[in-house]
Amino acid sequence: MIKKHPFEPFRIKSIEHITITTRQEREEACNRAGNNLFNLTSDEVMIDLLTDSGTGAMSSEQWAALMRGDESYAGARSFRRLKKNVEEIFGFDYFLPTHQGRAAEGILAAITLKDNNIVPSNTHFDTTAANILSRNAVPVNLVIEEGGDPNSNHPFKGNVDLQKLRHLLEEEGDNVPFCMVTVTNNAGGGQPVSIENIEGIRKICDEFDKPLFIDSCRFAENSWLVKLREEKYSSWSVKDIAKYMFSLADGATFSAKKDAIVNIGGLLLFNDKKLFKMAKNELIMREGFPTYGGLAGRDLDAMAVGLQEGCDESYLKYRTEQVAWLYEGLVANGVPVVGPPGGHAVYIDAGAMLPHIPASEFPAQALSLEAYIEGGIRGVEVGSVMLAHTRPDTGEIIYPPLELVRFAIPRRTYTESHLKHVVNTMAKVAQNSTKINGVKIVEAPEFLRHFTATFAQV
Ligand SMILES: Cc1ncc(COP(=O)(O)O)c(C=O)c1O
Numbered sequence: 001m002i003k004k005h006p007f008e009p010f011r012i013k014s015i016e017h018i019t020i021t022t023r024q025e026r027e028e029a030c031n032r033a034g035n036n037l038f039n040l041t042s043d044e045v046m047i048d049l050l051t052d053s054g055t056g057a058m059s060s061e062q063w064a065a066l067m068r069g070d071e072s073y074a075g076a077r078s079f080r081r082l083k084k085n086v087e088e089i090f091g092f093d094y095f096l097p098t099h100q101g102r103a104a105e106g107i108l109a110a111i112t113l114k115d116n117n118i119v120p121s122n123t124h125f126d127t128t129a130a131n132i133l134s135r136n137a138v139p140v141n142l143v144i145e146e147g148g149d150p151n152s153n154h155p156f157k158g159n160v161d162l163q164k165l166r167h168l169l170e171e172e173g174d175n176v177p178f179c180m181v182t183v184t185n186n187a188g189g190g191q192p193v194s195i196e197n198i199e200g201i202r203k204i205c206d207e208f209d210k211p212l213f214i215d216s217c218r219f220a221e222n223s224w225l226v227k228l229r230e231e232k233y234s235s236w237s238v239k240d241i242a243k244y245m246f247s248l249a250d251g252a253t254f255s256a257k258k259d260a261i262v263n264i265g266g267l268l269l270f271n272d273k274k275l276f277k278m279a280k281n282e283l284i285m286r287e288g289f290p291t292y293g294g295l296a297g298r299d300l301d302a303m304a305v306g307l308q309e310g311c312d313e314s315y316l317k318y319r320t321e322q323v324a325w326l327y328e329g330l331v332a333n334g335v336p337v338v339g340p341p342g343g344h345a346v347y348i349d350a351g352a353m354l355p356h357i358p359a360s361e362f363p364a365q366a367l368s369l370e371a372y373i374e375g376g377i378r379g380v381e382v383g384s385v386m387l388a389h390t391r392p393d394t395g396e397i398i399y400p401p402l403e404l405v406r407f408a409i410p411r412r413t414y415t416e417s418h419l420k421h422v423v424n425t426m427a428k429v430a431q432n433s434t435k436i437n438g439v440k441i442v443e444a445p446e447f448l449r450h451f452t453a454t455f456a457q458v
Contacts, residue, residue: 003321003324003325003328004358005322005325005416005419006317006318006321006322006325007318008318008412009312009314009315009318009414010166010315010412013159015062016045016355017161018043018046019031019043019046020046020376021044021046021153022313022403023373024376026044026352026372026373026376027046027373029044029427030369030372030373032097033142034442034453034454034455035369035439035445035454035455035456035457036162036362036376036450036452036453036454036455037050037368037369037372037379038050038450038451038452039162039452039454040372040378041258043209044376045372045377045378046137046376046377047238047375047376047377047378047414047422048378048423049105049377049378049379049408049409049417049422050379050380050409051249051380051408051409051410052258052344052345052379052408052409052410053177053255053257053258053368053408054257054262054263054264054404055263055410055411055413056257056261056262056263056411056412056413057261057411057412058261058262058263058306059261059305059306059309059409059412061305061307061309062235062261062262062302062305062306062309063302065298065301065302065304065305066146066298066299066301066302067298068081068298069296069298069299069300069301070297071291071296071297071298072297073113073120073186073289074289074291075258075291076291076292076297076300077297078292078297078298078300078301078304079192079291079292079297079300080429081300081301081303082097082300082303082304085304085306085307085308086267086269087106087268087305087310088149088239089242089243089270089307089308090216090242090246090252090254090267091246091247092246092251092252092269092270093270093271093273093276094269094270094271094273094276095267095268095269095270095291096267096269096276096279096283096287096290096293097266097267097269097287097290097291097293097294097295097300097401098266098267098268098283098287098293098294098295098304099254099264099265099266099287099293099294100256100257100264100266100433100458101126101127101215101217101253101255101256101257101266101297102128102131102240102255103266103286103287103294104253104254104255104264104266104267104268104355104426105127105128105131105253105367105394105422106131106134106286107138107268107279107282107283107286108213108251108268108279109132109134109135109251109284110135110273111278111279111282112177112178112275113132113136113137113140113177114135114136114137114177115136115137116136116137116138116175117136117137117138117176117177118137118140118172118175118399119132119137119139119140119176119177119178119179119180119181120140120141120142120160120165120169120176120179120183121140121141121142121160121179121181121182121215122140122141122142122143122147122158122159122160122162122170122182122188122193122346123141123143123147123158123182123185123186123187123188123445124141124180124187124188124215124323125182125186125215125217126128126183126187126255128180128182128215134448138323139407140147140168141166141188142160142161142164142165142216143157143160143161143185143188144157144160144161145156145161147159147185147188147191148188148402148457149360150336150338150339150349150352150402151339153339153340153345155192155194155225155230155340155404156191156192156193156194156229156230157185157188157189157191157192157230157340158182158183158184158185158188158189158191158192158222159193159194159197159344160181160193160197160200160201160202160457161199161226162197162200162204164206165179165201165204168207169204169207169208169210173208174211175292176208177210177211178210178212178213178250179201179204179205179211179212179213180212180214180215180430181193181198181212181215182212182214182215182217183198183214183215183217183218183219183222183245184222184225184342184343184344185342186217186218186223186344187208189338189342189345189348190218190342190343190345191342192221192222192225192229193222193340193342194229194230194244195226195230195232195233195241195248196232198229198245198248198249198357199248200215200249201224201249202249204239211251211272212248212249212250212251213249213250213251213252213253214245214246214249214251214252214253214254215252215253216246216253217254217255217257217258217259217345218254218259218343218402219246219252219254219259220238220242220259220310220311220316220321220344220357221258221259221316221319221344222245222315222343223238223239223241223242223245223311224238224316224317224319224320224343225342225343226241226245226290227241228242228320228440231393232313236370237313238311238313238316238340239311242311246269250270250271250272251269251271251272251275252266252267252268252272252431253268254266254267254269254407256269256303256306256307257456258344259307259310259311260303260307260310261306261309261310261411261412262299262302262303262306263301263457264295264299265295265300265303268283269355272285272439277382281417283395294406298340305407308387312344315412318345319343319371319411322342322409322419323341323343323344323345323409324341324344324428325348325408325419326341326346326407326419326422326423327339327340327341327346328341328440329419329420329422329423330346330348330423330426330427332363333423333424333427333428333430334350334390334430334431335348335353335368335426335427335429335430336352336353337349338402344408344409345406345407345408346352346406346407346408347382347404347405347406348367348379348405348406348426349403349408350364350366350367350368350383350403350404350405350406351363351383351402351404353367353430353433354367354403354433354436356434357436357437357438358438359383359384359399359403360379360384360397360399360438361437361439361440361458362382362383362385362403362438362439362440362441362455363383363403363436363438364382364383364384364385364386364403364405365383365385365439365455366385366436366437366438366439367405367429367436368380368381368405369439369455370406370429371426371429372438373442374428374429375422375424375425375428377405377407377421377422377424377425377426379405379407379408380405380406380450381404381450382400382402382405382406383400383404383405384399384400384403385441385449386400386449387400387451388400392455407422423428437457437458438457438458439455439456439457439458440456440458441453441455442454442456
């Protein structure tokens, strides 16, 4: 029996129209889009689960805050209101606003990395990895083994393998300017990281005298899952868990498009004054003056309110239960999904659902197309289209271990009936899965091909 859908701790004040499409219209749209869901227009999509980033619904308080925005170039009241909430929640000594998370990552990379440096993390998100690579440095992923096993029910599959981290620092320590950890671990299935693990990372960083930065996009969802799954913190508030987690680090990057529930915005945070000063100079060059950093004053105000709302426990309970509800609904209908449910998305195991399609015929891409054609649902392929690469020395194609389709859930946006539609659609897709064919690439660029490649049925 699937649990009741969680009670939404809000009511709807403003709505956005969804165009209901027919199967024939969706087939035509797919053909026009070269069988790549990134090429669809948003009104060709009925339920858009492409990303949870910047796609959430702002509250009436956030819209009201927008009107309070102070657009002064320097020293705006909006900045001071943001500062108060950032200091309360993150607790670092210094911070800079940025236009989104990758801008914060770009500045951090610019001021810290040299050729051939190594930056370990559980799993770097693709923009973090790209920012590191763009400085001729190397991102290294050290997530625990369970993190790559779709059948493991480990409660913290985002944890860093501490032995591997120690080993890396023993071998290559001189080349490691800082360590990172991503909470929750988006590129590794949206899985949380335990406080015990972050304490372990801190201890190792202290031993080797390395700063620790947290990629904190989903810090509130991670803190809520810590409260639920890590006994010691069950009576702590989410804000206290988050503050303690940040106290274990030397700085953080943050995309406010996730847990601050805004459509645009980011932060870069530090304790080190010297790094902060260097970052400030970079920020002025790339983003703007330090009291607005690439955002309008009104965006700072919306972020200030959103940070508080993102930590609200009735919201976080609903949010994570909604993800779990979708997960359980899919499991109950025979759709293979990666467990346990994380904070912001469910990941469908296309490899398990379509064993007749080899990785060379992109089973996750084929499944994402079928979900769209059957029910107008747009997810994202996280399989061989996105992650396979060719070894330059041998020419061999290296396929990723899992072929997944991610359904990311925008915050406060879809209701029970929308998610029921997702479950029913995927149940039908699963029943007819043997009829789904693989796809082949018609055209693709050399890098980041998943965004623009076109495909045809095999
Ligand atoms: C874990 C993680 N880090 C960094 C980013 C980059 O943030 P932004 O999209 O705001 O640049 C994302 C975005 O999805 C993310 O999920």
